[in-house]
Amino acid sequence: MIIRRDKYLNELIGWKHTDLIKIITGIRRCGKSFLLLTLFHQHLLETGTDESHIIEIALDDISNESLREPFRMVEYVKERIKDREQYYLIIDEVQLLDRFVDVLNSFMHIPNVDVYVTGSNSRFLSKDVATEFRGRGMEIHIYPLSFAELYAAEGGDKYALWKRYYTYGGLPYLALLSDDKKRAEYLTSLNKTLYLRDIVERNKVMNVEEFSELMNVMASGIGSPCNPNKIANTFKTVKKVCLTPHTIANYLSYMEDAFILEKSMRYDIKGRKYIGTLSKYYFQDIGLRNALLNFRQVEETHIMENVIYNELRSRGYSVDVGMVDARTATERKQLEVDFVANKGDKRYYIQSAFALPDEEKRQQEFASLKRINDSFKKVIIMREDIAPYHDDNGVLIMGLMDFLLKTDIDEIR
Incomplete structure (x- = not known):
């Protein structure tokens, strides 16, 4: 093929x-x-x-x-x-x-x-x-295969292919394998014999077991805000292991250098500045992430967010995590926009919403977007295969398949 x-x-x-x-x-x-x-x-x-x-x-x-x-x-x-x-x-x-x-x-x-x-x-x-x-x-x-590249090559039932894609990812060799058992074995072998060994040898990592465990922690928490201090506390309280924030920061940089992880920084949309506290990390290939966890946490909700991030990056966008102040008479809190995607003069504010089952969830996803006053397009991407439409506030609501299979959001009307 x-x-x-x-x-x-x-x-x-x-x-x-x-x-x-x-x-x-x-x-x-x-x-x-x-x-x-x-x-x-x-x-x-x-x-x-x-x-x-x-x-x-x-x-x-x-x-x-x-x-x-x-x-x-x-x-x-x-x-x-x-x-x-x-x-x-x-x-x-x-x-x-x-x-x-x-x-x-x-x-x-x-x-x-x-x-x-x-x-x-x-x-x-x-x-x-x-x-x-x-x-x-x-x-x-170059990123691993996008869903659109894989679908163009194989065709067939796009939802069955989507399940395979969010489970085993987009490394090209997987398309030549005939069953899921072989795909899982291939990814597991790559993690152990190539990626882990490559990083350890290149950076002369002494505590291989702790480094490997950190990879598992990052795989388990894709899309969760974190920083080296927060991760160090997790290791101390949950893993009963003492890793300094400095060591964790170094280990994370090794994973980024090997193109295993990408870091998305928090961005104050109204203040137009980066917030140097917590960041999010995403895996460049979701199949490698799942293999690290022995395919025990194949949760479509969180994986969908990671796939959307990778799709935006492969299309040439820089991608940040947006933050918007929400003030009331009694409190001030920050609301999150999953992705602020920029390329040239284009900008999109994007929420990944697996489903909007009720009005409460709907308001939750819309809350941060409503507080952005500029004219750039605001988008909610749902897992449901729906016809794209704009709500009364001008927010574009679209299905995941439309987003993945179109060349850009501006194609969606």
Whole structure:
């Protein structure tokens, strides 16, 4: 089965022939290599590029071990360039290359070479691309398959597919497995033999058992406001383990660097400032989250919120947790907006509401949105498959399937 990643492929195509290194990042097994070595390679051939002008190097292949040495790599690439026509250099798992920043910057001096690389290492975060490549790198971050990508490839009963998706997530290899037992075994194995080991070895984590337990705690509490101090108290009272807030903050940063978790900060909507107290954390792949808990807490309500977050991020939005003051004569409290999604001049205020069974629940979900006075669109996403409509306050109420299968909220009328 070939699953087209057209969104990411089109991004790559859009950056062709620019004097920037195209850096493809993402969690391991999310499809970075397939995007470059299969889909982009095919695009180059279809648009007239000669095979000899595509230089591909997979550094995790033992036969290419000698090319991990920087001067040998430079020599090898220069030997392959025979004329002044355009060449495309594609290096997979470039973090295995010693002094890779220096080597890639050296390739920028060859005028007819367009450079593309993938990396799973924490040094390929946006903040490091900006500093290490000094304006010479463009990051394209890949997420696991969206529900729309999976549905476009498989079709069938979208609700049965949704149940599979919120249980096992969107790592592409899962689409090739024939039953749920194999999917669960695959995800469990990845957590133990790849992701955990990768983080522990890279960051020299000494207390592996405590780090593993923290991953489980974060998996159990997706979408819950927390900070290192609050988590430390949980460990002390519930787990009977003493972990300092400093250690927990470091461990969380390791998970973010490995693209396991993403952090969403609290944002004061009226005050237009970040509130540096509690944040929320979401898993980039919900199947890996469920596997950490041995599929014991597959709660569609909380998972739906995580999936909406991932969908917004994969569409290029920055996503914060919104806070709005609610004052009465006797008290002041803060109400939460699940997501404040921003991209360019677009902003959406979004509530994830699994269901609105009664007026009390309905008022609860609407309360924070009603207190936002600007003109940006306000949205409530329900699990129910309903026809989209606007209420008397202009709030758009829509079903989850419409949100996931449309390319943007503005398509919903």
